[in-house]
Amino acid sequence: MEGFAILLLLLLLLCSFVISNLTVSIAVDTLNATNQSIRDGEMIVSLGGRFELGFFSPPSSTNRFVGIWYGNISVPTVVWVANREAPLQDLSGVLKLTNQGILVLLNHNGSTVWSSNSSRPARRPVAQLLDSGNLIVKEENDNNPENFLWQSFDYPCDTLLSGMKLGRNFITGLDRYLSSWKSLDDPSHGNFTYRYDIGGFPESVLRDGSVVIFRPGPWNGLRFSGAPGLKQNHLFTFEFVLNEKEVYFSYKLRNSSILSMMVLNSEGSWQRMKWIEETRSWEVYFRVQMDNCDNYALCSSYGSCNANKAPQYCSCLKGFVPKFPEKWNNKLWSNGCVRKTPLNCSSDGFLKHSGVKLPDSRQSWFNYSMNLEECKNLCKKDCSCTAYANLDIRNGGSGCLLWFVDLVDIRELTENGQEIYIRVAASELGMKPVILKLQQGKNERRRIAFICMFSIAVLILGLALVFYLWRMSCGKKPGLLTAVPESSSNVKNQKEGLELPLFDFATIACATGNFSTANKLGEGGFGSVYKGILKDGQEIAVKRLSRSSSQGLHEFKNEVLHIAKLKHRNLVKLLGCCIQGDEKMLIYEFMSNKSLDFFIFDQSQSISLDWPMRYHIINGIARGLLYLHQDSRQRIIHRDLKAGNVLLDHEMNPKISDFGMARSFEEKETTANTKNVVGTYGYMAPEYAIDGLYSIKSDVFSFGVLVLEIVSGKRNRGFCHPDHQLNLLGHAWRLFTAGEPMELISSPIRETCNPSEVLRSIHVGLLCVQQSSEDRPNMSNVVLMLGSHGPLPQPKQPGFFTERDLVESSSSSTSHKLLSSNDCTISQLEAR
Ligand SMILES: *[C@@H]1O[C@H](CO)[C@@H](O)[C@H](O)[C@H]1NC(C)=O
Ligand SMILES: *[C@@H]1O[C@H](CO)[C@@H](O)[C@H](O)[C@H]1NC(C)=O
Ligand SMILES: *[C@@H]1O[C@H](CO)[C@@H](O)[C@H](O)[C@H]1NC(C)=O
Numbered sequence: 027m028e029g030f031a032i033l034l035l036l037l038l039l040l041c042s043f044v045i046s047n048l049t050v051s052i053a054v055d056t057l058n059a060t061n062q063s064i065r066d067g068e069m070i071v072s073l074g075g076r077f078e079l080g081f082f083s084p085p086s087s088t089n090r091f092v093g094i095w096y097g098n099i100s101v102p103t104v105v106w107v108a109n110r111e112a113p114l115q116d117l118s119g120v121l122k123l124t125n126q127g128i129l130v131l132l133n134h135n136g137s138t139v140w141s142s143n144s145s146r147p148a149r150r151p152v153a154q155l156l157d158s159g160n161l162i163v164k165e166e167n168d169n170n171p172e173n174f175l176w177q178s179f180d181y182p183c184d185t186l187l188s189g190m191k192l193g194r195n196f197i198t199g200l201d202r203y204l205s206s207w208k209s210l211d212d213p214s215h216g217n218f219t220y221r222y223d224i225g226g227f228p229e230s231v232l233r234d235g236s237v238v239i240f241r242p243g244p245w246n247g248l249r250f251s252g253a254p255g256l257k258q259n260h261l262f263t264f265e266f267v268l269n270e271k272e273v274y275f276s277y278k279l280r281n282s283s284i285l286s287m288m289v290l291n292s293e294g295s296w297q298r299m300k301w302i303e304e305t306r307s308w309e310v311y312f313r314v315q316m317d318n319c320d321n322y323a324l325c326s327s328y329g330s331c332n333a334n335k336a337p338q339y340c341s342c343l344k345g346f347v348p349k350f351p352e353k354w355n356n357k358l359w360s361n362g363c364v365r366k367t368p369l370n371c372s373s374d375g376f377l378k379h380s381g382v383k384l385p386d387s388r389q390s391w392f393n394y395s396m397n398l399e400e401c402k403n404l405c406k407k408d409c410s411c412t413a414y415a416n417l418d419i420r421n422g423g424s425g426c427l428l429w430f431v432d433l434v435d436i437r438e439l440t441e442n443g444q445e446i447y448i449r450v451a452a453s454e455l456g457m458k459p460v461i462l463k464l465q466q467g468k469n470e471r472r473r474i475a476f477i478c479m480f481s482i483a484v485l486i487l488g489l490a491l492v493f494y495l496w497r498m499s500c501g502k503k504p505g506l507l508t509a510v511p512e513s514s515s516n517v518k519n520q521k522e523g524l525e526l527p528l529f530d531f532a533t534i535a536c537a538t539g540n541f542s543t544a545n546k547l548g549e550g551g552f553g554s555v556y557k558g559i560l561k562d563g564q565e566i567a568v569k570r571l572s573r574s575s576s577q578g579l580h581e582f583k584n585e586v587l588h589i590a591k592l593k594h595r596n597l598v599k600l601l602g603c604c605i606q607g608d609e610k611m612l613i614y615e616f617m618s619n620k621s622l623d624f625f626i627f628d629q630s631q632s633i634s635l636d637w638p639m640r641y642h643i644i645n646g647i648a649r650g651l652l653y654l655h656q657d658s659r660q661r662i663i664h665r666d667l668k669a670g671n672v673l674l675d676h677e678m679n680p681k682i683s684d685f686g687m688a689r690s691f692e693e694k695e696t697t698a699n700t701k702n703v704v705g706t707y708g709y710m711a712p713e714y715a716i717d718g719l720y721s722i723k724s725d726v727f728s729f730g731v732l733v734l735e736i737v738s739g740k741r742n743r744g745f746c747h748p749d750h751q752l753n754l755l756g757h758a759w760r761l762f763t764a765g766e767p768m769e770l771i772s773s774p775i776r777e778t779c780n781p782s783e784v785l786r787s788i789h790v791g792l793l794c795v796q797q798s799s800e801d802r803p804n805m806s807n808v809v810l811m812l813g814s815h816g817p818l819p820q821p822k823q824p825g826f827f828t829e830r831d832l833v834e835s836s837s838s839s840t841s842h843k844l845l846s847s848n849d850c851t852i853s854q855l856e857a858r
């Protein structure tokens with residue numbers, strides 16, 4: 027009875043939506059001042075059909091807002107909201123254009139809830155929704171953008187569309203800035219704003235409330251100094267304009283049939299989204315904040331951040347030392363660095379730093395017409411000037427940027443960094459006499475350089491020859507695999523020009539002692555792994571794939587080429603492959619510290635893995651997985667991420683192995699045999715283990731398990747607790763909800779651990795193992811969450827919370843062994 031009533035109500039609601047004069051307004055993109063208005067349920071549509079203006083409710087909210095959204099896609103996406111702070115409570119809202127050219131939103135009793143503004147009185151105003159997503163008010167026959175009476179592009183919300191300006195108008199004072207939604211369900215002003223600051227050189231900053239959390243750096247003529255990845259490409263072009271009238275940033279999409287926008291989301295991430303029609307979803311195309319070093323001033327004054335040195339991100343600039351060395355070494359960087367030697371104005375010099383993001387320039391001074399020499403002289407003359415740099419790096423550099431404050435928020439960049447000259451005392455300049463001497467005899471220097479280079483070249487040639495001859499003594503030298511040589515059916519890879527050494531069987535047999543059991547490192551679903559030493563002394567790991575694989579030669583070679591293209595410091599490097607008859611082998615770099623499971627689950631070994639190392643490993647795995655999921659050219663789902671597949675090099679850097687294997691093998695085999703779910707129990711997401719559905723979110727699940735294992739030192743599968751029957755996930759969840767998450771940590775790391783990092787890891791781990799794959803974050807969020815200090819969402823109950831809810835089925839990758847310990851019997855997984 028009740029259900030029926032609800033159904034009726036729903037129907038009624040639906041009808042009221044459909045009956046309203048939708049048909050009247052749908053074809054129109056213009057609102058007339060004289061007699062037209064739109065009511066809730068009606069909308070106007072831009073001429074090309076791309077954008078719609080009307081009333082909407084955000085998900086799980088009944089509040090009504092007037093907004094503009096992408097209308098022609100399966101997921102209508104709101105890009106602008108009029109009454110952000112003044113929602114309507116019912117469906118009686120009306121949007122009208124007054125005779126004065128003002129848009130007003132009226133509620134049920136005719137009170138104005140929101141209104142636009144107009145710079146001058148109008149005669150025959152009309153409001154029009156353009157195909158760019160801009161809602162404008164103009165005189166009926168005046169299409170000159172300069173004369174628009176009002177436009178929504180001047181009042182951005184959280185979205186920057188193609189053609190919108192982000193910045194300030196110095197004459198009118200108009201400040202176009204973005205501010206995030208409070209949450210997905212609430213478009214009112216959230217905590218984050220992205221706005222131009224015009225105190226010194228105009229620079230945009232992202233704030234959380236009033237606190238700066240990120241700045242992309244000053245514009246250098248080509249890009250923003252600290253956002254090297256934000257560059258013009260096939261998708262869009264952009265510009266930064268700074269003149270007496272205004273400063274702004276704006277971009278244009280090259281191809282108007284592609285949907286893409288830049289959004290400041292409610293979590294404070296500033297990113298470009300792109301609509302993917304195949305998956306019917308918005309994908310993060312590019313995230314402006316890259317890593318931890320993008321946390322504003324992480325290393326404080328005169329510190330420099332390097333993301334590759336994680337977790338010891340910060341170091342002092344040359345000529346500076348930590349203010350409090352002990353704190354600094356404990357990763358408390360907030361006190362920054364101080365000068366080794368105090369300045370003495372007249373005799374000071376400048377140290378050049380290359381490949382960096384320029385420091386905060388909001389209080390700097392600049393001049394576009396000066397050159398670097400003039401810039402230097404000006405800085406040198408002023409004792410309070412701390413650094414100088416070119417303003418524009420194009421054409422060898424021009425312009426001058428001067429700093430007069432302590433330098434903060436410098437980071438090292440692996441690509442597209444800039445140069446800056448930082449003032450230090452003369453005694454810190456070092457090397458000076460040598461440089462002077464060399465400069466005295468320029469010709470002499472050239473001659474020395476030439477002789478040096480010549481001898482080095484001869485040496486290298488000689489060594490190469492010796493090496494070649496030596497190699498010949500054990501098998502032939504590796505050939506080069508460039509796609510599929512025998513056949514012409516696939517030339518795609520040939521074009522890419524990728525070359526991968528092709529080892530011959532004899533070489534590998536020779537290196538591994540004819541695959542002796544003594545050299546066997548492990549056995550897995552895809553085959554066995556052997557250690558080998560090549561004639562030149564290089565240590566290798568050889569994965570000899572099981573012959574049962576039905577994969578053809580073609581597919582195998584192309585697959586290997588795909589894998590070889592994946593290059594990241596947290597992925598194991600593929601050195602080559604070997605194909606002979608039905609033997610297929612992959613040759614990897616050898617990792618001296620074996621795999622992670624060897625350390626974390628072993629009582630004696632786990633002592634040597636302290637918390638900083640574990641945290642370093644967690645972050646490394648996250649970055650490697652992010653690369654597989656998002657940054658590599660093809661998306662790779664690992665599908666068998668586990669401790670045994672994380673190898674450790676001599677510096678304990680984690681490297682994910684077996685990536686791409688799932689892709690190369692499983693595709694064919696699952697279709698042939700649906701029982702073969704490749705993966706490992708204890709790490710498999712519920713939807714994958716039960717339904718065989720895999721996605722990047724099933725990898726995220728495995729990552730979450732791995733994090734909890736690293737923190738606790740216990741295997742998820744085979745976990746056993748006297749108080750309950752839960753597995754590790756259930757146990758962690760129980761402790762977390764009971765407010766005792768620290769109880770989870772493994773005893774060897776209690777001493778060395780940093781509680782906030784541990785808590786964050788457990789929290790993120792639990793977010794990753796949530797039952798529903800939609801709830802789980804993606805890896806880019808994981809990387810951001812691990813690196814930030816902001817609040818985290820509350821996790822929901824994990825999937826496979828107890829072991830009993832797993833319906834066991836046979837698996838190619840797992841074998842079972844019954845093992846009895848204490849009073850509970852567990853079926854223990856045998857790692858591959
Ligand atoms: C719909 O439009 C027609 C004429 O265009 C008008 O007579 C009618 O009252 C309108 N209905 C509503 C619900 O606005
Ligand atoms: C607006 O109203 C005026 C006068 O009624 C009419 O001439 C004009 O065509 C209308 N414009 C639109 C877009 O409906
Ligand atoms: C109302 O708008 C319609 C269509 O724009 C127009 O034809 C009509 O003349 C307008 N009526 C008045 C009273 O302005």
Ligand SMILES: *[C@@H]1O[C@H](CO)[C@@H](O)[C@H](O)[C@H]1NC(C)=O
Pocket residue numbers: 074075076098
């Ligand atoms: C809207 O979608 C239809 C069907 O998918 C397509 O034909 C049309 O080109 C789209 N229009 C725009 C503006 O994208």
Ligand SMILES: *[C@@H]1O[C@H](CO)[C@@H](O)[C@H](O)[C@H]1NC(C)=O
Pocket residue numbers: 135137
């Ligand atoms: C209109 O309604 C609102 C909310 O229901 C109320 O606060 C306001 O006083 C009303 N205004 C008039 C003029 O009745």
Ligand SMILES: *[C@@H]1O[C@H](CO)[C@@H](O)[C@H](O)[C@H]1NC(C)=O
Pocket residue numbers: 142143144145
């Ligand atoms: C509208 O413009 C006037 C004058 O330009 C200004 O004083 C007023 O604050 C503006 N109102 C809004 C809501 O922007």
Ligand SMILES: *[C@@H]1O[C@H](CO)[C@@H](O)[C@H](O)[C@H]1NC(C)=O
Pocket residue numbers: 208217235292293817
């Ligand atoms: C926004 O800031 C308020 C006050 O500082 C805080 O309570 C809230 O959690 C923040 N929201 C987000 C999403 O960060």
Ligand SMILES: *[C@@H]1O[C@H](CO)[C@@H](O)[C@H](O)[C@H]1NC(C)=O
Pocket residue numbers: 281282283284
């Ligand atoms: C624009 O993108 C569409 C869809 O991807 C493509 O079909 C079209 O060729 C592109 N146009 C240009 C000029 O690149």
Ligand SMILES: *[C@@H]1O[C@H](CO)[C@@H](O)[C@H](O)[C@H]1NC(C)=O
Pocket residue numbers: 370371372373
């Ligand atoms: C600064 O350097 C000059 C020149 O080298 C020297 O004469 C002077 O004593 C120095 N002053 C201080 C305070 O060190």
Ligand SMILES: *[C@@H]1O[C@H](CO)[C@@H](O)[C@H](O)[C@H]1NC(C)=O
Pocket residue numbers: 393394395396400
């Ligand atoms: C910028 O530098 C040029 C060349 O040195 C000079 O002529 C000009 O006055 C400077 N501009 C300002 C605003 O200082």
